[in-house]
Amino acid sequence: MIVEHESRIGQLFDSYVRSWGPICWRDQCAKIQAPINCEYGTMLYALGLIETDSVVMRRKLAATRADRSNPIKQFNILWLAEEAEHGRALEAAAEKLGVRSLTFSSRRSIRDLRSIATWPALYLSGFLVPHLDAAYCTLGSVQEYIALTTYRRIGEKLGDPALDGLLRQIAQQEGRHMKFYRGAAQVLLEPRQARRVTAALLARLWRPPGVDLFGLPKWLEIFRPILEDDVYVGRLLRADDLLADLIGDSIARPMKRFLETNQTLLL
Ligand SMILES: [Fe+2]
Ligand SMILES: [Fe+2]
Numbered sequence: 001m002i003v004e005h006e007s008r009i010g011q012l013f014d015s016y017v018r019s020w021g022p023i024c025w026r027d028q029c030a031k032i033q034a035p036i037n038c039e040y041g042t043m044l045y046a047l048g049l050i051e052t053d054s055v056v057m058r059r060k061l062a063a064t065r066a067d068r069s070n071p072i073k074q075f076n077i078l079w080l081a082e083e084a085e086h087g088r089a090l091e092a093a094a095e096k097l098g099v100r101s102l103t104f105s106s107r108r109s110i111r112d113l114r115s116i117a118t119w120p121a122l123y124l125s126g127f128l129v130p131h132l133d134a135a136y137c138t139l140g141s142v143q144e145y146i147a148l149t150t151y152r153r154i155g156e157k158l159g160d161p162a163l164d165g166l167l168r169q170i171a172q173q174e175g176r177h178m179k180f181y182r183g184a185a186q187v188l189l190e191p192r193q194a195r196r197v198t199a200a201l202l203a204r205l206w207r208p209p210g211v212d213l214f215g216l217p218k219w220l221e222i223f224r225p226i227l228e229d230d231v232y233v234g235r236l237l238r239a240d241d242l243l244a245d246l247i248g249d250s251i252a253r254p255m256k257r258f259l260e261t262n263q264t265l266l267l
Helices: 003-017 026-030 038-052 054-064 070-096 107-117 119-128 132-158 161-188 192-205 216-227 230-247 254-261
Strands: none
Touching (some): 026 070, 026 161, 038 054, 038 070, 038 216, 054 070, 054 132, 070 132, 070 161, 132 192
């Protein structure tokens, strides 16, 4: 990475680090009075698992050497700490709605199959293709946007003030994560080749958060109740605008394509 890029991303990290820190969720969670709701409880539990799974993403990142930049490395340490706390908070919130566990069978086989198809390829490309860090930060910004959108909408839909407050706290941190990733992506995507590589990788590998973890059928089953909500879907589609702003119009609209492809499975 060129020194000027590293210094600009360092400034983004300095700004993020001023307000980083775990959320205070235990008291807030104790105040939740929403009735038992298995659909949304399951969704919150699943979101908690996705948060905790971030550690796997970090390992993938190290394997692809996309965090060669010092400020991105430092950011990742704090980011993971915050995501892990989100996982604990969401698990506790799910319990308040009556859900304490979630069974899904094929996690390992799905993950391993996908890994064979994708991550070693990225690992290899780490040697051949520069700009993997640009793809990583672009991916980070879109996944954080989806996370914050999901938390905001679940809070609005359930209407319990304490749960909404808790989800807003989490969403606010996702917003700060998104700000760092998007800012870093803007810097790293300046070379045209970086935009080309990122567009190609995302077109091939992008999936909404959690699809890799649960497998598509289970993911659709878990998130079906909120995917039937037009307001939520409208907000999700803005993820494509975010990508187009970063990469340019050459990027296919992956969220639109994903939702259209799976529309029949949701009916
Ligand atoms: Fe999170
Ligand atoms: Fe996040």
